[in-house]
Amino acid sequence: MNIFLLALIVIIAHFTVFFIIGQLLKNNSVVDIGWGLGFVVLVVVGLLTQSGANILALVISIFVSIWGLRLTYYIAKRNYKKPEDFRYQNMRKKWGNKVAINAFFKVYMLQALIMYIVAMPILVAFNGGTNEYNIIVSLGVLVWLIGFIFESVSDAQLRKFVKNNKNKGKIIKSGLWRYTRHPNYFGEATMWWGLFLIALPSELGLLAVVSPLLITYLLLYVSGVPMLEKKYENNEEFQEYKKTTSKFFPLPPKKNN
Numbered sequence: 001m002n003i004f005l006l007a008l009i010v011i012i013a014h015f016t017v018f019f020i021i022g023q024l025l026k027n028n029s030v031v032d033i034g035w036g037l038g039f040v041v042l043v044v045v046g047l048l049t050q051s052g053a054n055i056l057a058l059v060i061s062i063f064v065s066i067w068g069l070r071l072t073y074y075i076a077k078r079n080y081k082k083p084e085d086f087r088y089q090n091m092r093k094k095w096g097n098k099v100a101i102n103a104f105f106k107v108y109m110l111q112a113l114i115m116y117i118v119a120m121p122i123l124v125a126f127n128g129g130t131n132e133y134n135i136i137v138s139l140g141v142l143v144w145l146i147g148f149i150f151e152s153v154s155d156a157q158l159r160k161f162v163k164n165n166k167n168k169g170k171i172i173k174s175g176l177w178r179y180t181r182h183p184n185y186f187g188e189a190t191m192w193w194g195l196f197l198i199a200l201p202s203e204l205g206l207l208a209v210v211s212p213l214l215i216t217y218l219l220l221y222v223s224g225v226p227m228l229e230k231k232y233e234n235n236e237e238f239q240e241y242k243k244t245t246s247k248f249f250p251l252p253p254k255k256n257n
Helices: 003-025 030-049 055-079 086-118 120-128 135-163 183-199 205-221 225-231 236-244
Strands: none
Touching: 003 030, 003 086, 003 120, 030 055, 030 086, 030 120, 055 120, 055 135, 055 183, 086 205, 120 183, 120 205, 135 183, 183 205, 205 225
């Protein structure tokens, strides 16, 4: 079966399963766990069904699996025995007695659509990748590694900070968080730019650019940075932190005059 059609079927089925789990638990935060895992499922399906996987597809499959499994474990551990995330609680209040139908289309199927677009480097690599390993692919590997380091290290730094009771109610401003207010989001976007470059030599390589463009836009202007910063808009420490620290791209801290 064509990888583009197969991926659509797999992704819809994947998020339908998580929708059922979310309704049984009355906790739509499970969709966050399904995000990274969905890409891993997609990669496995691609490797099992697409004959003669090329080097680009294999490299992307390895990187996506490492990222997806790490992210799934991190979010699952973070959310274990925790109440539903504030974002989904707000949606639940807004939707009243129509939570299930709204959640299915506006949370789970919306995530499915976004995943399908973001997964484009995976799909084009399986569809018409090459065994040629050139400078563009090497650059993509380097960019992906930088992104992975930013996301994984900043997540670990945040987890350590939050676990310390002395930091309760405080804002993390050390480590990678000293250079950007959202190093994990920067890392996430950077990884997908790396995967785009790796997939670029494929037959439909240019199509893969929709992936990093969409994820960067969402993180910067929709569901990532804006929602988190709105949460802390009345936090004085965070407002002071904003004055000295870059919003997204890592930069040396400014002097607060």
